[in-house]
Amino acid sequence: MSFYLAFKEMWRNKGRFFLFSLVIALITILVLFIAALAQGLALANKEYIEKLNADLIVFQEKVELSTSTSRVGLDKLNNLRRVPGVADVGPIGFSSGSLVFADGQEALDVALVGVQPGKPGMPPVYNGNSFRSDRGYYAVLDGSIASRNEVKVGDEITIKTIVGSEDKFYQFQVVGVTDGRQYLYQPSVFMPLQTWEKIRPQASIEGQNQSDLVSNVMAIKLTDPENWEAMAKTIESQVSGIEVVDRKTAYQSSPGYSAQQSTLNTQQGFTLLIGILVIGGFFQIQTLQKVPQIGMLKAIGANNKIVALTVIMQIILVTFIGVALGSIGTFLLTLGLPGSVPITLTGSTAILTIATLLLIGPIGGLVSVRLAIKVEPLTALGM
Amino acid sequence: MEPILRTDAVTKIFETGTLIVRAVDQVSFEIQPGEFVALVGPSGSGKTTMLAMLAGLLNATEGEIHIDGHELGKMSEQEKTRFRREKIGFTFQANNLIPYLTALENVELMLRLNSTNSKFCREEAKKLLGRLGLSDRLNNLPKQLSGGQQQRVAIARALIHDPSLVLADEPTASLDTERAYQVVQIFSELIHEQKRAGIMVTHDLRMTQYVDRVIQMVDGKIYQIIDDRAEIDAMAAGGRFETAKKVEEKELKGGVMGALNPGLAPVRG
Numbered sequence: 179m180s181f182y183l184a185f186k187e188m189w190r191n192k193g194r195f196f197l198f199s200l201v202i203a204l205i206t207i208l209v210l211f212i213a214a215l216a217q218g219l220a221l222a223n224k225e226y227i228e229k230l231n232a233d234l235i236v237f238q239e240k241v242e243l244s245t246s247t248s249r250v251g252l253d254k255l256n257n258l259r260r261v262p263g264v265a266d267v268g269p270i271g272f273s274s275g276s277l278v279f280a281d282g283q284e285a286l287d288v289a290l291v292g293v294q295p296g297k298p299g300m301p302p303v304y305n306g307n308s309f310r311s312d313r314g315y316y317a318v319l320d321g322s323i324a325s326r327n328e329v330k331v332g333d334e335i336t337i338k339t340i341v342g343s344e345d346k347f348y349q350f351q352v353v354g355v356t357d358g359r360q361y362l363y364q365p366s367v368f369m370p371l372q373t374w375e376k377i378r379p380q381a382s383i384e385g386q387n388q389s390d391l392v393s394n395v396m397a398i399k400l401t402d403p404e405n406w407e408a409m410a411k412t413i414e415s416q417v418s419g420i421e422v423v424d425r426k427t428a429y430q431s432s433p434g435y436s437a438q439q440s441t442l443n444t445q446q447g448f449t450l451l452i453g454i455l456v457i458g459g460f461f462q463i464q465t466l467q468k469v470p471q472i473g474m475l476k477a478i479g480a481n482n483k484i485v486a487l488t489v490i491m492q493i494i495l496v497t498f499i500g501v502a503l504g505s506i507g508t509f510l511l512t513l514g515l516p517g518s519v520p521i522t523l524t525g526s527t528a529i530l531t532i533a534t535l536l537l538i539g540p541i542g543g544l545v546s547v548r549l550a551i552k553v554e555p556l557t558a559l560g561m
Numbered sequence: 562m563e564p565i566l567r568t569d570a571v572t573k574i575f576e577t578g579t580l581i582v583r584a585v586d587q588v589s590f591e592i593q594p595g596e597f598v599a600l601v602g603p604s605g606s607g608k609t610t611m612l613a614m615l616a617g618l619l620n621a622t623e624g625e626i627h628i629d630g631h632e633l634g635k636m637s638e639q640e641k642t643r644f645r646r647e648k649i650g651f652t653f654q655a656n657n658l659i660p661y662l663t664a665l666e667n668v669e670l671m672l673r674l675n676s677t678n679s680k681f682c683r684e685e686a687k688k689l690l691g692r693l694g695l696s697d698r699l700n701n702l703p704k705q706l707s708g709g710q711q712q713r714v715a716i717a718r719a720l721i722h723d724p725s726l727v728l729a730d731e732p733t734a735s736l737d738t739e740r741a742y743q744v745v746q747i748f749s750e751l752i753h754e755q756k757r758a759g760i761m762v763t764h765d766l767r768m769t770q771y772v773d774r775v776i777q778m779v780d781g782k783i784y785q786i787i788d789d790r791a792e793i794d795a796m797a798a799g800g801r802f803e804t805a806k807k808v809e810e811k812e813l814k815g816g817v818m819g820a821l822n823p824g825l826a827p828v829r830g
């Protein structure tokens with residue numbers, strides 16, 4: 179009965195209800211886009227750190243966990259290794275450069291990441307091989323570079339760094355390709371730590387002896403990852419001058435990460451709120467216009483259940499159609515966007531967002547349901 | 562024969578602040594199956610209040626209402642809602658029809674409410690609309706129908722589910738004279754044929770030519786019940802002034818309420 183009434187009314191007023199579904203579709207697109215942007219930006223920021231095969235990250239103390247300011251000398255490596263419960267330690271250095279291409283392709287800004295083969299920090303190689311020693315001009319590429327710029331294992335690449343005002347060019351051989359490993363919005367090029375040390379922009383200023391070698395951070399693998407909190411404290415107390423945190427704390431402290439995510443989340447929240455108000459308003463006006471009709475229905479014997487269910491079904495149908503249209507619209511739009519736009523939407527986030535969107539209808543419509551229930555059948559008699 | 566409707570000293574008192582209104586005062590009457598009754602009287606005399614109580618939409622302050630052997634006062638709200646959709650047919654002055662349902666669907670609505678919309682019932686609905694001269698209007702929406710056609714659809718809806726009691730609140734109020742006659746005539750025919758008990762509230766005494774009995778109310782009380790055919794016809798034919806005058810005299814004697822209702826003219830148009 180309720181479904182019959184709900185459906186008939188929508189069918190006979192297709193234009194109005196479809197237009198309203200479109201409004202919900204637009205809200206859906208907006209919300210999904212913000213969610214995808216938040217997730218995409220977050221991923222671009224933290225991807226490498228998040229995927230790191232390590233339980234703890236060691237920073238220099240008092241640098242507010244800034245990877246670029248942090249310096250951890252390789253002399254700490256042995257001290258860290260000796261702490262009971264530490265399984266392995268790998269130094270990691272970050273700097274930036276760009277990939278230049280001979281065929282006129284635009285240069286690509288990349289993160290240059292120095293790691294030791296086989297140590298924490300070195301990403302898994304899915305295509306080709308890892309480099310074997312701490313030296314040599316061999317590189318493992320971020321999967322996104324390989325696919326976007328069509329570079330394959332065995333190719334020669336040219337990396338440009340800027341020292342002072344001087345451009346320096348280095349030839350590397352691509353030995354392997356890993357998956358997506360962006361670091362601070364740039365795709366990564368992995369190389370042996372000592373090679374990294376030589377070509378990084380600051381190379382001319384700092385010393386180059388093995389003993390003076392520094393990395394920015396160190397990645398630690400624990401024998402018992404569950405116990406990371408206690409281990410962080412133990413390591414900090416046994417090795418001086420360092421601060422030890424887990425991966426999540428590390429990427430959340432990266433510049434602008436929290437501010438950016440909370441801004442986007444607030445935007446998303448507001449858009450959802452607007453959605454609730456828009457749906458609420460529409461159905462409230464709609465219900466107010468139907469008061470005489472609802473009174474008549476009750477007078478001829480329709481109970482509150484029928485009346486309320488009719489309103490609820492319409493709200494659910496309209497919201498469902500709107501959200502479905504919006505989701506399809508979002509999907510089509512993302513297909514048309516260039517790969518450089520940082521939007522990512524994993525299944526779980528998409529499902530969560532869509533579920534939330536489906537909820538705003540019923541929440542917004544509660545007022546109308548109440549209104550419909552409160553209509554007196556006596557209104558049919560003009561009393 | 563058992564009457565379908567019996568009211569027993571029904572009284573409705575409205576209290577608003579310090580003002581106490583006896584809108585319906587000790588009203589008792591009976592209606593037999595196949596009997597069509599007009600409820601007339603000046604504005605404020607309690608007609609609508611009476612109708613609302615008969616439909617179980619208002620609770621009587623005192624007295625009893627028996628319909629088909631059930632006493633309304635003993636029913637819960639839920640039971641009354643169910644009773645309305647099963648045993649009562651209703652037409653209203655305005656907003657009778659659901660605007661997004663066709664004529665046929667509006668009639669079927671009553672069957673759907675009672676979960677009996679079988680093919681057979683559908684055919685019955687079509688037949689009834691045919692009787693009311695709407696065969697070629699089955700699939701029109703209310704806005705595509707004239708006022709009189711809408712009232713006829715409402716009449717079909719009020720009769721389709723086999724109700725015992727049919728209540729009509731000023732069914733001709735928005736119609737011109739010609740259409741008003743048509744609508745009430747067919748209404749009367751169907752009520753007699755199907756042996757329902759019908760009550761029609763009306764301001765227009767000319768419509769009483771189609772009823773069997775006229776109950777005239779004044780100040781919430783039954784002023785007179787006219788069941789003599791000649792008297793009813795005289796009333797319908799224009800003898801109405803006489804009746805109206807009688808009422809006026811009585812009201813003036815009655816004092817306060819008379820003063821509140823000076824221009825006593827139960828006839829329109």
Ligand SMILES: Nc1ncnc2c1ncn2[C@@H]1O[C@H](COP(=O)(O)OP(=O)(O)OP(=O)(O)O)[C@@H](O)[C@H]1O
Binds near residue numbers: 577583607608609
């Ligand atoms: N809800 C209410 N509260 C207080 N008084 C009411 C209420 N409803 C009706 N009344 C009063 O009860 C009396 C009867 O009203 P009712 O509407 O039944 O008259 P009526 O005969 O239908 O009049 P009309 O011909 O104008 O429709 C009037 O004096 C009216 O003011």
Ligand SMILES: [Mg+2]
Binds near residue numbers: 609
């Ligand atoms: Mg009235």
